[in-house]
Structure formats: C-alpha cells, structure tokens
Amino acid sequence: MASVGIHDVRKSFGSVEVIHGVDISISDGEFVVLVGPSGCGKSTLLRMIAGLEQITGGEISIGERVVNLVPPKERDIAMVFQNYALYPHMTVQDNMAFSLKLAKAESAEIERRVKEAAEILGLGAYLERYPRQLSGGQRQRVAMGRAIVRDPQVFLFDEPLSNLDAKLRVQMRTEIKALHQRLTTTSVYVTHDQIEAMTMADRIVVMHDGIVEQIGSPLELYDHPANMFVAGFIGSPAMNFIEGRVARDAGETRIVSADGVRLPVPQTLQAADGHKVVYGVRPEHIELANGAGGVPAEVSVIEPTGAYTLAFVKMADAEVCAMFDERHAFRPGETISLAPRTDLVHVFDAETGRRL
Amino acid sequence: MAIDEEERLTRASARFWKWGRQNPKSEPEGASTDYLISMPRKVVTVYIPLLIFLFVLLFPFYWMTITTLKSNEELYDYENYSPFWVAKPTLDNIYKLFFETSYPLWLWNTMLVSVVATFLSLVCAVCAAYAIERLRFKGARLTGMAIFLAYLVPPSILFIPLALIVFNYGLFDTPFALILTYPTFLIPFCTWLLMGYFRSIPYELEECALIDGASRFQILVKILLPLSIPGLISAGIFAFTLSWNEFIYALTFISSSENKTVPVGVITELVEGDVYHWGSLMAGALMGSLPVAILYSFFVEHYVSSMTGAVKE
Ligand SMILES: Nc1ncnc2c1ncn2[C@@H]1O[C@H](COP(=O)(O)OP(=O)(O)O)[C@@H](O)[C@H]1O
Ligand SMILES: [Mg+2]
Numbered sequence: 001m002a003s004v005g006i007h008d009v010r011k012s013f014g015s016v017e018v019i020h021g022v023d024i025s026i027s028d029g030e031f032v033v034l035v036g037p038s039g040c041g042k043s044t045l046l047r048m049i050a051g052l053e054q055i056t057g058g059e060i061s062i063g064e065r066v067v068n069l070v071p072p073k074e075r076d077i078a079m080v081f082q083n084y085a086l087y088p089h090m091t092v093q094d095n096m097a098f099s100l101k102l103a104k105a106e107s108a109e110i111e112r113r114v115k116e117a118a119e120i121l122g123l124g125a126y127l128e129r130y131p132r133q134l135s136g137g138q139r140q141r142v143a144m145g146r147a148i149v150r151d152p153q154v155f156l157f158d159e160p161l162s163n164l165d166a167k168l169r170v171q172m173r174t175e176i177k178a179l180h181q182r183l184t185t186t187s188v189y190v191t192h193d194q195i196e197a198m199t200m201a202d203r204i205v206v207m208h209d210g211i212v213e214q215i216g217s218p219l220e221l222y223d224h225p226a227n228m229f230v231a232g233f234i235g236s237p238a239m240n241f242i243e244g245r246v247a248r249d250a251g252e253t254r255i256v257s258a259d260g261v262r263l264p265v266p267q268t269l270q271a272a273d274g275h276k277v278v279y280g281v282r283p284e285h286i287e288l289a290n291g292a293g294g295v296p297a298e299v300s301v302i303e304p305t306g307a308y309t310l311a312f313v314k315m316a317d318a319e320v321c322a323m324f325d326e327r328h329a330f331r332p333g334e335t336i337s338l339a340p341r342t343d344l345v346h347v348f349d350a351e352t353g354r355r356l
Numbered sequence: 357m358a359i360d361e362e363e364r365l366t367r368a369s370a371r372f373w374k375w376g377r378q379n380p381k382s383e384p385e386g387a388s389t390d391y392l393i394s395m396p397r398k399v400v401t402v403y404i405p406l407l408i409f410l411f412v413l414l415f416p417f418y419w420m421t422i423t424t425l426k427s428n429e430e431l432y433d434y435e436n437y438s439p440f441w442v443a444k445p446t447l448d449n450i451y452k453l454f455f456e457t458s459y460p461l462w463l464w465n466t467m468l469v470s471v472v473a474t475f476l477s478l479v480c481a482v483c484a485a486y487a488i489e490r491l492r493f494k495g496a497r498l499t500g501m502a503i504f505l506a507y508l509v510p511p512s513i514l515f516i517p518l519a520l521i522v523f524n525y526g527l528f529d530t531p532f533a534l535i536l537t538y539p540t541f542l543i544p545f546c547t548w549l550l551m552g553y554f555r556s557i558p559y560e561l562e563e564c565a566l567i568d569g570a571s572r573f574q575i576l577v578k579i580l581l582p583l584s585i586p587g588l589i590s591a592g593i594f595a596f597t598l599s600w601n602e603f604i605y606a607l608t609f610i611s612s613s614e615n616k617t618v619p620v621g622v623i624t625e626l627v628e629g630d631v632y633h634w635g636s637l638m639a640g641a642l643m644g645s646l647p648v649a650i651l652y653s654f655f656v657e658h659y660v661s662s663m664t665g666a667v668k669e
Binding site for chain 2: 050051052071072073075077078079081083085087088089098099102103146150
C-alpha cells in the first residue's frame with residue numbers, strides 16, 4: 001500500500017492540452033473517486049498514474065518514488081478496465097494467475113492466491129470457465145480478482161461498473177466498497193456517475209475540462225460546493241439555479257430575481273447591494289410554505305415515486321424542481337407557495353461561479 | 357434474462373470455447389433465414405443454386421480425374437467412346453508421371469518451397485503488422501500504405517530485377533531462389549491481412565497485460581498471437597496457396613528438372629513441342645491440387661470465421 005501524489009500534472013495530445021495542471025494527494029489506504037462529465041480527462045489522468053500515457057508535465061509519485069519514467073509493470077499497480085479486458089483465450093484461473101506467472105511466482109503460491117481471491121469474490125465454481133461463458137457481473141468479478149491476486153500498492157478503476165445493468169451496478173458498488181474496507185488498498189476510482197462517487201468515496205475529486213474543481217469528502221461537496229459546477233454536478237436531482245441580484249433594504253438581505261420575486265438568504269451573506277448572483281437551492285431543501293412569506297410557484301409536472309414526490313414548478317422565472325417527503329396531489333397549473341430553507345441555500349457569484 | 361436461461365445459453369456457448377466467435381445470445385441460429393424454412397422454397401432458394409454451384413466448381417476436377425484414367429486411344433476418339441466417362445480405366449498416365457518424369461521431386465520441391473516461404477513470410481508479417489498497428493510511431497500509417505503498394509507491383513514486372521538479384525547472389529536454380537523471392541509478395545499480403553486482424557483485438561487487453569508485467573514480446577506471444585490464430589491460419593493458407601501455384605518466378609529462376617516445382621514441371625516437361633501428354637498432365641494437376649484441397653478442408657472453419665468476425669470482449 002502506498003500514497004499517491006499528483007503534482008501539477010499536465011497532459012497534451014499533440015498540441016491540445018487536455019489536463020491543465022492537476023494537484024491531488026491521496027493518502028495511504030484512501031478510496032478516492034475522480035468524477036466529472038465525459039471527456040473531462042479522468043481516464044487520461046488515471047492512465048498516467050498507471051503509466052499507460054506519458055506525462056507531459058508535472059510529477060506523479062507512488063509511495064516515495066516519482067514514477068514519471070517508470071514503466072507500468074514496475075509501478076506495482078493493478079487496473080480494472082471498463083470493458084474488463086479479460087484475456088478471452090484463458091480460463092478464469094489463468095486470467096487471474098497471468099500476472100503472477102509472469103512474475104515467476106511459485107505455482108503453489110499462485111494457486112493459493114488465486115483460490116483466496118476467488119473465494120473473496122465468490123468465483124470458486126467458475127475457475128475453469130472462459131470469460132465468454134460468464135455473465136457481465138461475473139466478468140466484472142474476474143477483472144477484480146485479477147487485480148486482487150497481485151496485492152498491489154494501488155488499485156485503479158476506470159468506470160468498472162458502467163457496462164452493468166442498474167441493479168447489478170448498485171450491488172457491485174457495495175461489493176467494491178466492502179472489498180476496499182477489507183483490503184484497505186489505496187484506490188483511485190474513475191466514474192462519471194456522481195451517485196457512485198458519493199456512495200463509495202472517502203474523498204471525491206470533481207474534475208471539469210481538465211482541471212480539478214474541488215476535492216473533499218462526499219458530504220463536504222454536498223454541503224459546501226466551491227462553485228456552481230460542483231453544486232450542479234453533485235446531488236440528484238440537481239440543484240436549482242435562479243439568477244438574480246442582491247437587494248439590501250431595511251437591514252434585510254434578499255435575492256431579487258429578474259421578475260421581482262424575493263428569495264430568502266442567510267443574513268450573513270457577504271455581497272454588495274445590486275451584485276449579480278445565482279441563487280442555488282437543492283430540491284430536497286424546498287418546503288411547502290405554511291402561511292404567508294412563501295414564494296409563489298406554478299406546478300407543471302408532478303412525479304410521485306412512492307418514497308418521495310418530485311414537483312417541477314415555475315418559480316421566479318425559472319424551472320425549479322422541489323422534492324417532498326410527503327405525498328402531494330397538486331394539479332398542473334395550480335399555484336403553490338414554496339419556502340427554500342434559508343440556512344441551506346447557496347449564493348454564487350454570477351461572473352465567476354464561486355460560492356459567496 | 358432469467359438466470360437459468362442465461363446459464364443454459366452459457367453452457368451452449370461452451371462449445372465454442374476458444375475462438376468461436378458465434379454469439380448464441382445475440383443471434384439465435386437461423387433467426388435471419390426464417391423465410392427459407394418451407395421445403396419447396398428451400399429447394400428453389402437453397403438446394404438448386406447450391407447444386408449448380410457445386411457442379412461448376414467440381415466439374416474441372418471430374419474432368420481431370422477421367423482424363424487421368426483414360427488411355428490415349430480413348431482420349432482422342434469421341435466417336436466410339438463417351439467423353440464424359442471412362443470405358444477402360446488405366447493407370448499408365450500416373451505411372452508415366454511418377455516414374456518417367458521427376459514428378460515426386462517436383463512435389464517435394466513445391467512442398468519445401470511453399471512451407472518455408474509461408475513460414476518465413478508469416479514471421480515477418482506478424483512482426484510488421486504488430487509494429488504498424490500497435491506501436492505508436494511516426495509514419496506507421498505511411499509504412500502500411502507503402503507495404504500495400506509493394507503488393508500491387510505485378511510479379512510479371514518484378515521478376516526481371518529479381519532475376520538479376522537472384523543471379524548475383526548465386527541462388528539461381530536453387531530452392532532458395534524461390535524461398536527468398538516468394539516473400540516479396542507474401543509478406544505484404546500477410547501483413548495486410550494480419551493488420552486488419554490485430555486491429556480487431558481490443559487495445560485494453562494489451563494495456564492490461566502491460567500492467568500485469570508482460571513485455572512487448574510476451575504480449576505478442578501470449579495474448580495477441582493466440583487470439584489471432586484464425587487470422588494466422590487464413591494468412592498461412594493464402595500464402596501457402598499462392599506459393600504452391602506460383603508460376604513466373606519458378607519458371608524464371610529454376611532451370612534444371614530436379615529443382616522445378618509442380619506447376620512449372622508439368623507444363624515444361626509434359627508438353628513436348630506440340631505434343632501434349634494430356635493424361636499425365638491432368639494426373640500432375642490433380643495430384644498437385646490435392647495437398648491444397650486437404651489443407652483447406654482441415655482449416656475451413658477457422659478460415660471462414662476469420663473472414664467474418666473478430667475477437668469480442
Ligand atoms: N489518445 C488520445 N489522443 C487524442 N486525444 C485524446 C486521447 N485520449 C483522450 N483524448 C482527449 O482527451 C480528453 C479527455 O479524455 P478522457 O480522459 O478519456 O475523458 P474521460 O475519461 O473523463 O471521459 C478528451 O477530450 C479526449 O478527446
Ligand atoms: Mg473515460
């Protein structure tokens with residue numbers, strides 16, 4: 001096991017720079033998830049850690065050792081690929097034993113380790129099968145097994161669950177998490193799915209267009225997003241954004257939207273009168289107003305899910321989603337009165353997108 | 357899909373354990389040919405065309421066989437004998453071929469030259485195709501194109517400069533004259549075929565092997581080649597057939613009878629001026645095509661699959 005240091009790392013393909021200076025330090029035994037929209041450079045960063053891509057600038061270290069020029073096989077890492085990359089002409093057993101055989105381990109040792117990994121992953125009955133004879137979930141497990149037997153310093157995962165169906169994905173998510181708790185090997189996990197990130201990570205790195213937007217624990221990102229991108233990316237359904245200006249009158253601070261609706265904010269907000277801002281509130285932080293003081297909203301669609309109710313409404317000239325724990329039978333077109341929870345709303349600078 | 361259903365299909369697919377690329381899950385057998393199911397239709401759409409096709413393909417072999425077995429007297433007399441049947445079979449022609457010409461030697465030469473040239477070409481082509489397809493170096497595409505262009509230069513032009521080279525290296529009239537010149541057209545051909553095949557093998561497999569600790573050479577031998585066996589077989593069969601039937605180089609670079617190959621030997625020694633020894637000629641052609649036919653029949657399955665599919669997963 002080892003820590004991983006990524007220091008001002010850059011990557012260019014030809015003349016196009018796709019990673020613009022990334023700093024992440026991952027401590028020993030941590031499960032870090034790189035998350036971001038497709039094409040933001042997550043895979044490229046992971047492949048640089050693995051040694052499959054050359055590093056254009058900066059430094060990557062595993063443990064104490066700077067690995068910029070170390071070939072993949074000497075980095076002591078294991079990687080699980082999105083399409084599993086199982087060797088089709090080898091049995092499950094041989095797939096798992098391949099790296100050990102190349103390392104010239106003793107055959108008794110190889111057998112012991114493969115058995116052990118197969119047991120952990122519930123693959124004991126499938127050791128003699130070929131990959132094409134396995135279901136998607138089983139293949140996924142074999143790919144994990146291949147990583148486990150090597151007992152590497154670092155596990156790297158590149159969207160390992162995105163080829164599975166939704167149900168299996170949730171199950172494997174838990175299994176991977178449990179596996180990490182058992183093995184406590186430093187892991188770097190790439191995904192575009194923020195729920196995967198939230199549920200699995202010790203720490204999340206949110207990436208966007210080749211830069212790191214924010215690093216933090218799942219709840220830190222949820223409670224204190226650094227900017228609009230992170231706020232919009234983390235959480236489901238996504239945060240609502242309403243454009244407006246800061247209005248201070250009679251000692252009270254409010255955000256006033258373009259059409260004059262007054263939205264409540266914490267009185268501690270540090271912003272000049274008239275400053276252009278974006279008002280952000282999560283659907284789960286909007287409540288029905290009892291009595292006066294609510295914000296009027298016109299219902300367009302109601303989605304009852306059983307567990308909770310989603311209401312899509314038009315409020316302050318914006319499409320807003322609200323989530324209620326109770327069941328409501330609003331009619332489309334009906335006007336209701338909503339109250340954002342003042343202590344949980346966020347205000348972002350309209351220019352920079354930073355949270356104020 | 358229900359678990360046991362999937363399990364059942366999985367077991368069914370076990371039959372294609374190694375490189376079968378049939379995928380019973382996505383394409384149940386006969387799914388696309390349902391319209392052919394009824395019998396009268398099947399006769400019209402399948403069996404009759406098949407029969408015609410077979411007839412056209414096999415008739416030359418039939419003709420070779422009966423000509424081989426006919427005596428000269430019968431061969432030239434259509435009045436009294438049917439041209440499509442043998443009245444009095446004789447082995448004279450075969451006897452003449454094997455004992456009065458150097459035919460066994462020609463067969464041996466052809467075999468030797470074809471096998472060695474094919475092997476040599478495959479080794480070179482594997483290395484070339486792998487390098488062009490997988491090692492990211494500048495000009496890989498260009499090299500690929502250049503190799504293809506080399507293949508387009510017709511042997512009927514190339515044999516003149518090649519003759520000079522062969523002669524100056526003192527290889528004239530030795531098997532090496534052919535073993536070393538056949539690769540000039542075999543390597544480009546095999547390289548192109550294998551490039552296409554290698555391209556169909558997912559890159560991740562190699563990257564995974566690289567992380568697992570394999571060297572480039574180990575990746576080639578332990579991952580890529582086992583997965584390319586159908587491709588190798590079809591390249592090998594093609595190369596073998598091309599060498600086996602090659603005529604121009606064999607005619608130009610070989611002069612003595614005991615070094616000739618079958619195609620050249622049969623033509624040059626069984627046609628004397630305007631006298632055609634038809635019976636022995638046909639016997640020579642028949643015997644000469646048998647090894648290739650046998651080779652094809654052994655590998656036909658791999659051969660077809662490599663033409664129609666690629667490695668999945
Ligand atoms: N081999 C390559 N050559 C050129 N551009 C590449 C290559 N690999 C990735 N890119 C580019 O780098 C960017 C990041 O890609 P990637 O790391 O795969 O994104 P992600 O995994 O986050 O979806 C993309 O814009 C992609 O087009
Ligand atoms: Mg990716």
